[in-house]
Amino acid sequence: MMRLIRARIDSAALRANLQAIRARAPASRVMAVVKANAYGHGLVPTALALPDADAFAVARLEEAITLRDNGLKRRIVLLEGVFDAAQLAQAAQLELDLVVHQPLQIELLERFRGPRPLPLWLKVDTGMNRLGFRPEEFRAAWERLRGLQPAPLQLRVLTHLACADEADGGATAEQLERLRPLVAGLEVELSIANSAAILAQPSTHASWVRPGLALYGVSPFAAQRGAQLGLRPAMTLESTVIALREVASGERVGYGGVWRAQRASRLAIVAAGYGDGLPRGIPSGAPVLIGGHRAPLAGRVSMDMIAADITDLPPVSVGDRVEIWGSRLAVEELAVAAGTIPYELLCGVSQRVPIELV
Numbered sequence: 001m002m003r004l005i006r007a008r009i010d011s012a013a014l015r016a017n018l019q020a021i022r023a024r025a026p027a028s029r030v031m032a033v034v035k036a037n038a039y040g041h042g043l044v045p046t047a048l049a050l051p052d053a054d055a056f057a058v059a060r061l062e063e064a065i066t067l068r069d070n071g072l073k074r075r076i077v078l079l080e081g082v083f084d085a086a087q088l089a090q091a092a093q094l095e096l097d098l099v100v101h102q103p104l105q106i107e108l109l110e111r112f113r114g115p116r117p118l119p120l121w122l123k124v125d126t127g128m129n130r131l132g133f134r135p136e137e138f139r140a141a142w143e144r145l146r147g148l149q150p151a152p153l154q155l156r157v158l159t160h161l162a163c164a165d166e167a168d169g170g171a172t173a174e175q176l177e178r179l180r181p182l183v184a185g186l187e188v189e190l191s192i193a194n195s196a197a198i199l200a201q202p203s204t205h206a207s208w209v210r211p212g213l214a215l216y217g218v219s220p221f222a223a224q225r226g227a228q229l230g231l232r233p234a235m236t237l238e239s240t241v242i243a244l245r246e247v248a249s250g251e252r253v254g255y256g257g258v259w260r261a262q263r264a265s266r267l268a269i270v271a272a273g274y275g276d277g278l279p280r281g282i283p284s285g286a287p288v289l290i291g292g293h294r295a296p297l298a299g300r301v302s303m304d305m306i307a308a309d310i311t312d313l314p315p316v317s318v319g320d321r322v323e324i325w326g327s328r329l330a331v332e333e334l335a336v337a338a339g340t341i342p343y344e345l346l347c348g349v350s351q352r353v354p355i356e357l358v
């Protein structure tokens with residue numbers, strides 16, 4: 001079936017990015033973060049495309065269930081843990097690794113009479129102030145988990161960095177300083193680094209790294225693109241020209257008529273809109289790629305369509321392919337134009353867009 005829009009996922013790029021991450025953090029195991037539908041790349045296809053990842057990480061139990069239902073046998077870490085006894089029983093049955101970040105979760109574990117011990121990750125809040133035990137609560141939480149019956153299969157420690165993408169590593173250094181005394185003398189596997197820390201702060205690598213964005217070939221830094229970091233963008237969001245239009249100078253285009261032709265103009269109407277996950281806030285002037293040429297958007301993003309100004313392009317036909325972002329037009333660039341971050345663009349690709357793994 002001919003598809004107007006699709007997200008083409010380059011599985012070789014995913015694997016190359018995993019290798020690039022391993023080269024940066026050679027002493028660490030890699031927990032591939034595939035939450036939020038693998039940042040829009042498709043949860044199951046992405047996980048299956050990465051047979052060499054040491055583990056996968058998801059945010060929600062449903063995501064882990066989907067992976068197990070699709071035959072994924074490897075370690076899966078549930079980053080937000082479980083919230084009631086039924087979830088805990090299900091997580092145990094699926095042999096998930098659980099993050100434990102608050103007392104409620106310890107109580108659930110203490111009451112749980114499961115068939116087998118669970119692998120646990122105790123989360124410490126070293127400065128993000130979102131999830132995790134505060135440093136002064138760490139020791140008590142650690143002891144309670146060690147005292148579980150049966151004892152945890154493994155007990156590991158993780159923390160999350162708030163500012164790893166900042167060139168000034170001051171905030172990260174402070175977080176590491178809060179962590180250090182807590183784990184000094186404990187023979188424990190540690191996980192600290194997200195993509196930005198993997199790429200920029202080797203002192204955070206520890207036993208396990210947790211790349212998300214970098215795995216997808218995209219840069220977590222505002223000033224750099226994935227390609228500059230040795231990564232390959234895995235997703236190309238591709239659509240199709242569905243109509244052509246000529247407008248006279250002075251005519252307006254799209255909802256609200258916010259774009260007005262400054263000259264006689266040719267437009268390509270492209271099947272991609274906010275119903276596919278393009279933010280409505282992408283302004284006129286932001287580029288798409290048609291036949292390898294950059295064409296600026298003209299007027300508002302609507303639900304199913306955008307218009308691109310092709311006046312300066314060689315002839316374009318109905319049916320021509322359009323790159324919204326991907327291997328030749330960096331999602332980082334569109335994110336800047338749209339006033340957002342590449343994470344949000346990638347995760348926002350909607351269910352209507354078929355994913356094709358190549």
Ligand SMILES: *Cc1c(COP(=O)(O)O)cnc(C)c1O
Pocket residue numbers: 033035079160193194195196210211212213214220
């Ligand atoms: C999402 C997430 C990551 C991955 O972050 P990236 O910046 O995409 O690499 C790592 N750790 C935790 C706890 C997360 O929630």
